[in-house]
Each structure stands twice: as C-alpha cells, then as structure tokens.
Amino acid sequence: MPTPPSLPIRMEHPLSLTKRRRFIDCIATTFSWGATLFVLFFLGSLLWTLLYNGLPGFTFHLFTHSMKAPTQNGGLANAIVGSILQVGFALLLATPTGLLTGIYLAEYGGQSALARTVRFVSDMLLSVPSILVGLFVYLIMVAPLKHFSGFAGSLSLAILAMPIIVRTTENMLRLVPASVREAGIALGIPHWRVTLFICLRAAKSGIITGILLALARIAGETAPLLFTSLGNSKFSLNMEQPMASITLAIYEYAGSAYQDWMQEAWNGALLITAAVLIINIVVRIGTRKGHL
C-alpha cells in the first residue's frame, strides 16, 4: 500500500499551537509593559533629581541677584535677563524670515526646483548638530569682529529656530482650503493680501504653536552659545558684549567644585526645565481647546 504524500503543514495539536501563540503574545505584552515602566521610571528619576536638587534655594533671591563668586550667595538675575534678551532677539530674527519662507513654500513655490531645494535644506538645518551652528557663527561673526557678543548668540539661536517656524508655517498654510484662497481672489483681492490677511489669519493658531515650540527649543540650548555669547558674570543689557544665559550658567556652575555654585546650577536647571515644559503644556492645551 503506497504511503500518502506528506502534507507540507506541521501536524500539531491545535491546542498547543494556540498555547504557543498566547505565550509569545504574553512575552511581548510583558516586554512592552516593562519597557514603558523602565522609560517612565528613568524619566521620573530625572524629574525627581531635578526637583530634589533644584527646589532648595529656589527663592526670590535667585531672581534679584546676579552671579557672584562662590560662597557670596549670588543669584541668576543676569543669566535670566540674558536668556530672555537673546532668545527674544533670536525670535525677532527668525519669525519674519521663517514666516516669509513658509509663505513662499506654501503659496508660491509649489513643487518647483527652488521650493524643493529650500524644503530639503531647511530640513538639513533642522538636523545640524547645534554645536556646529555655534561654531559657524563664531567663524563668521565672532572671529572677524574679535569679540563675543549677545547678538552672535542670538544669531545662532535664530538659525536653530528658523527651520521649525518654516516647517510649521508651510504645513499650517497648506491646511487652509484652496476654496478660501479662490474666494478671496474672486473678490479681486490681491494675492499678497489674501495670503497675509486671510490664509495667515486662518492658520494663526498653528503658526503660533510653531513659534512657541521654537522658543521652547532654543531656550534650552547650550552648545550654540558656548562660542558666541560666551557668558558673563555681571549684569549687562548690552548685547554687543558677552552675555550671560541660564544654560551657560548651568554649564559653568555644574562643572565647578563649589557647593553653592552646584546648588545654583540645579536651581537654574529647574528654572529652565519648568519654563520649557510650561511653554509646551500651554501649546498643547491651547491647540486642543482651539484657543490661541
């Protein structure tokens, strides 16, 4: 009697197959719980370390006194003012350029060669390591002028903020329906007014989100300021001179061996993290509720 040809499927008891599938699924589920808890645990540890070390000494004194020599009970007032000035000026530079570039990409450029190149290049700018931007500004601005300045720091922060604003402006303008534009044009309104007073207004919330996210991003940057604004331990509003900033103060103090400087570094770290997180939370709540 000829033997029947063997079947290409494995003849297993259906229950054992089910068991194995359940088992694999169980392993994957356990692993994913584990991974999530692991990540949350370490990020929680980070936040706890920050609060535990940053909260003591986080008083009004920090905002009213400038950086001083160790053991002289200084504050961070000059660093806070320096950060605000530099970040503010950087946004002042980056917002108009970013907006106009985003408008060009969304309204005029289309899929032309120039628009595609600008899009790609702006993505490149988004991924350039921030320390290289600092190096670049040092070479084109600090080295020729022979002195460090708050303006140079602002310029490097602006270079980092611009691609973020370009990207969100373009995306948000693209979300405005073409019929809105056509309606405006049909009324005889010039294209530039349709863009500025109709499309941009419709896309306002998204664009503000983009600018705020750019703000949050550059406020926490240290590397691009190292060789541009250098840091300054005195209170100064002159942006043509070296300028302090919170992140640079943290970098300088955290590397020191003095107890009170370390303490101020953690205070500064808590301050900058809180600022960045608050901006992000405001943006998220704002976009969810449709305000902004």
Add this chain to the structure above:
Amino acid sequence: MIHSLSVRVQHKIDPFFRWLTLTTSCITLAIVLAIIVVMAAGGWKAFAVFGPRFLIANIWNPVTQQFGAAAPLFGTLASSILAMIIAVPLAFGTTFWLTMIAPSRLFSMVNMAVQLLAAIPSIIFGMWGVLVVVPIVAHVVQPFAQWLFGSIPIFSAFVAGPHFGTGLLTAAFVLAIMITPSITAVMCDVFMAIPSVLRESGYGIGATRWEVVRYIMLPYAHEGFIGSIVLGMGRAMGETMAVTFVIGDHNHISWSLFAPTNSISSLIALEFPESPTGSLKLASLLALGAILMAISFFTLWCSRWFLSRGSIAQCR
C-alpha cells in the same frame, strides 16, 4: 492704512511680495551653503597637513601638533550606536504599549508625558547623568559586569578598566534615555497613521496583539519605523551637552564599554576655547565638525528616504 491704498497700487505690490518671500527663502539656502563652505574651508588645513590619514589616525596630541579623527569619530559612532541598541527596544516597547495595550485614559497621560519629556533641554540629562547614572555605573554595573564576565577570555576585554563611572556605556545610556521619548513620539505617529481597518481585520481573523504588530503593522509601516530610528540616531550623534558631562573626555579607543572616551561634539565643546585662531588644532576641530556634519546630513537623507517611502511623508 493698507485699506486706503488704491486697488491698482495694491495689485502692484503683488510681484514685490512674491519677490520678498522668494528672497527670504534663499536666506535658508545661503545659511546652509555658508555652513558647509565655512566648515570645509576651516577644516581644509587639517586635511592638507595630515592627508586622508587624518580620518584614521588615532592620536590627539596638542604638544606635538599631531591630530587625528579616529578616537572622537569612534566615540561618536560607538556611543550613538550603543544608545540606539538600548533606545530602540525601549521605544518600540513603549509604542507597542501606547498603541495596543494602554487604556485610553492612561494613553493620553503617558503620551503627553512622553511628548513633554522629549522637550527637556539636553543639559539637564547631562547633569542627571553625572549625579545619578555615573555612581550607579561605577559602583554597581561595572563591578557586577566584571564579576559576571571578568573570567571569560573575550568578554573580559569589554568590561576591563578602573571604575570611573564615566565612559562609553554611561554616555550611551544617558543618550538612550534622552532620545527614547522623541523616537517613541515619531514611532507612535507612524503607527497611528496605519489605517485601523488593517488592525481590525487582523483581530478579526483571530490574531493576537503581537501577531497584529509583527505581521501587519510592522511590514506595513517598516519604512516609517526605520525612519524614526535613523532620526533618533541623528539626534544622538550630534548631541553635545548630555554627552560632555559623562563621556570622560579621553581621546582614546578602547574595547572596554566602561573606558572614558570622547565624541566629536564634546571634544569641540571642551577644546575649542583653548584653540587659538589659525592654529592647526582649530583646523582639526573644524575638520571634525565637517565630518560630523557630513554624517548628520547622511543620516537625515536616509531618514527622509525611509519616511517618505513610509506611510507618513511629512512626519516631522
């Protein structure tokens, strides 16, 4: 005021406005071109003096004016690859949990936490690394690893060395914890962009959660998935502040995971202030910067290629 302009004047502004936006977009172009030219020109001297050997020379000696890129290049690549080995499973597990397992209340909470944590400034991770991770590595991880692998011939090389706490593995771990939230955020976007019909049909034929992810979601979105990984890799390689504190600042290639080493960006951050204008050291640092830029553009190009072939072209 604008409203009072005559219609004819208003229409005359149109070409001017178009020209204005076009010129402004050229600024971006000019900046990137300028960065490339300036870095390449600055670093040219190093290549002119040392030749292509600069890339592979394992030496960094300011006293004898001999510089080579091998050690920091190795440190950058090794620390970011190790960071990816740690971060990718974590990010994938978290994404799996967020998209497949999490109850909706927990989902929105954890999702929000992950996205917020992606925004924390990197210098904070560096400080946390010094205070928390370095002592753990020095007192727990390395002694344990040496006890475990110390007597096995090949593995012992990986765990050798004194217990500094700072070094390759510490830097990689801090980087991993730093980039996991951002990889997770992109991965989640990729998974959420998959049509839910696919997932439901998987469950419909009785597949388990893991089978739905492994045989339906991953094959469908694998390009976007790889893109998110490459994006994280790019961020890890260019990172300065988180690494500078914990990598140990020692220009040395070692097999040991616990040996202090250096990355390109931390070497630049630490040594640039001590490099006089026009010196060979400055040129070498700029050449390193140019190499780092080339690597980061290459990874960007890869991630764009994968993400644009994947389910979401305009991810972030």
